[in-house]
Amino acid sequence: MDRDAQFLLQRSTPEPASTPAAVGSTPGGSTAGVPALKRRIGLKRSRLGCLQCRQRRKKCQLQMPSCASCLQRNWACTYPSTSGGSTPMAARAESVEPPAAVESRALAPPADVRRVHELSPFAIEASKKALLYHFTATISDLISFPARQGARCDSPFLEYVMPLALTSPGAQADAQPGERKHVSDLLMLSLCAFAAAHQVGAGSGNPAAIEDASQAQLRYHTDAVKTLLSALNENPDAVALQPRDTGTEEGQTVVLASILVLVYYEIATGGDLVSIGVHLSGAYNIINSFLDSFFARMHSPAAPYMLSKKTVFLFKLFQYFDVISSLSQRAALIDHSMRLSNFLSTYSKLFEQAGVTPAPRRPGDVVIDPVIGLAKDIWPLVLRLCVICNKTYFGQVISQEASMEIDLLELELREWTLAEPDSDVEVISLHWAAKVYQAAALIYLIRTFSSRHAARSTNPPNPDEDIRVFIQIGLDGLSRVCTLDGNMAALLWPVLIIAQECKTVMDRALVRVIMDKLRRRQGMANVSKGLELVEHTWRGLPGQFVMFG
Template sequence: MLRTNGARSRLGCLSCRRRKKKCDEVKPTCAACLRNDLRCVWPDPSPPAKGSGVGSTLQQQAASNATPVPASNAWALASSSAHRNLPVATIPASLSPLSVPGSVLAGAETWRLLDHYLKDTANRLTCLQDSANPFLHTLLPVALGDELLMNTILALSGVHLMQRLPELNSDLQSLTWSSYTIALKQLRIALPAAFDQGSSVDAAWRALLVVLIFYLLEATRGNDPKAMQSHLEGAHHLMAYVKNSNITPTQPSIVSFATDLYIYNAALASFTTNCPPTSIMLPSTWTISSSAPSPEIGVLCGCAHELFTLAPMVSALLWEESSQVSSPTSSDQTFTNKYHDLRAQIEEWKPRSEQEELVLCAQLYQQSLLLLLDSRFARESSQECIDQAFQGLESLLSQLPPTSPIATTATWPVFVFGVYAQNPHQKELTRTYLRDLVRVFGMGVMEAALNQLEEVWAAEPGQIVPSRFFTNEHELLMLC
């Protein structure tokens, strides 16, 4: 909350204190640090009572294993989250030191990666924060007894830490890639059991969750779209299996959590191939109740689940229309009818939430899907559609700060608008917002999206820009 009086605060970030500037105390990144492109570092809070929660346990264990490492900046970077109400007693205090089977390193390096996951990575991935975050309260307790899941978490945390600190020391980098390699090998061993008709369906859900975390890991790296696509194809196969299974899973929270991740990633990836997109599959056990939704629903999708299930339909219509040029199969009237029907569904969508920022981000997706349709099929001129859409975008972005947790999912719709940006103001609007997202969340895919837009904007009219975001000059290829 912004302070309105003139008194100097003792709670400001260290960067503002060092520069003797007034800090608005907005965490994790204050406005001054965002504006000046500075690393926003916060002082450690008063030490919590012994045994009060995960953060204190980790700090005690880290202190007992303390060794001088060049990556000490990682602790300062993560300290802005140390005050948060992390889930209590998620990690038993008896784990001293943590030693993950299959990892080449244990002790201090492992704790540093796990601590970064707890304090930074987990809360950068989702709009549900801290004790409400299923990356913490659902995934982590299971991972403590599961070598595959733990290695996957360590790899994800390490990749995110490397995005934050490219100069990360070699031991932590080695642990990151060793954990990733071991997890991939363990997943290959686990997959036959996941598809075994005689095994528990929990094995398939476990494999699905791991594959989706691998997808998030590659999105955090932001430089290997083929790996992302491979992981998503695996997720489609696993979801098809669990959807058709009549076995009730023993962990409903894992089902809701994994399904939410799947819907989000499958929806956006529906624009990534030059063939008809795969429709989103939902298991029979997964439902959304407006009165009592599962706490694991909304991890990435926020309140926009229905919009995400419509995204592949938009992609399919765009693909069908662009393919008709070389192989006419449908009349113009058929496309027009499909367009109006699909547009009506998107425009009539209503959010199932009273949280303002969740609704704003959902509306951002709504408007980006409408822009994709209207720019291709509307009777109005393309330029008129774009100008109207950008008026709505400017209003939405002015109300949705890039520091909001749900803004971690805003890359794709902002990128869509950036593709259609025509004038300097429209380009700067999307450029500034994406820059802020890169600073706040540290995800490689956000930086890749921004770099791609710069290439598109710099291209000559009619020039085709080789890109991971386009399969051709008409079709979006967004990996997010």
């Protein structure tokens, strides 16, 4: 197995780091006890950083034998060969690489990745291997929160999704020309389409590479959709999980993961809500099949059927998409019966009854949701906001019971708080990201249900005063997240909710800076389209909705 295949498998199933080193150390000495920023704002990236940092386009601290970023993620840190000094720092002065050469590598995979089709036992073609490398090294940390486990950081996409692509029959050998693609190729094709679309969105200064990625994006997306439609047409029961069949969960999980990756593809290409709605409806059919099987087996005399962690993770990912899509469009939830939401809210208790208990935590630790990278107790409040909006048709029909629910939710959102974070930069950033969600949820709630005050009082409060306060809280939190270079996996929805309410020139200028930071960090086309929508709102013009996730 060549080292690139080993890299992908290692990232999918990480092991504890074997080389002890201080994460906060620098090339010139140790800074023990002082937390280190992932990337210092304002410093230029080194041309001689390790291959992993250069592929991710991140600042490399140049420690030997492993830089802080690779050590934190338990990656194999590899430096390019140097002609001069014994260390990258010593060879920095000898580097005369022109800027054009640096830009041309933005979308180009490492040379070893381009040669993998000659060496890899998986026989994956070079273009696919390069795109999987891009997903593994770059995208996986941008669309989720890598949970810290000791000295390593595990992205849930690498822990749950990537192994499905690498162990499926479609990863062992590519189909011959003219041969019908197997349904197991679906996840591989979906990941390649998403990675290529992200390269197009994140690319700069390299028209030829962007054009190649654009063609690959269309080719892999077309193949993925054709493979999915072919599987469903030839076998309509392909997504039906039989209650007594215990061997099909893996296959159905592959299909569900593939559809959700295609949702990410649509977001990366602009966030078209029609296409996203079609994909989410298909994913919900598969989820319902899982739930039917789960409840049928609960009443069987055999041992209770437990869904795998990867399946539950995909359920939570679908729920996030469904909620954000509903709030973005002011449209009904796909899970309007709340079947999945009720299941997820009680499934943890079922795990505890089965003897599976969560890992112990230190007092004061913040529990992070890996799907959205937020404090776990803020997401249920956002979910309740979406449910109340659906019940009242987004403020059109407000019953007395609904009005009481709205008042209670507003009270909880106003009183919600987190303990003061410690000195860890990531925790501080997540703390402020949660405050941004809190401010956006309150703005959304006040603006949607402001009419209820007029019906109950002759002198109703002015909602604009409260909204101005929450705008400042939200912008302050966004500024801090940007300064700390924190996780931005799910920040577009609160950013746009806050941005649309900004009235002053200073606030709007700050929004543009934040949106530019978000666009450059995430590399998703829906960020640019979201800014266009905000600009139209500021001018009083109608805009086209995009997926705010």
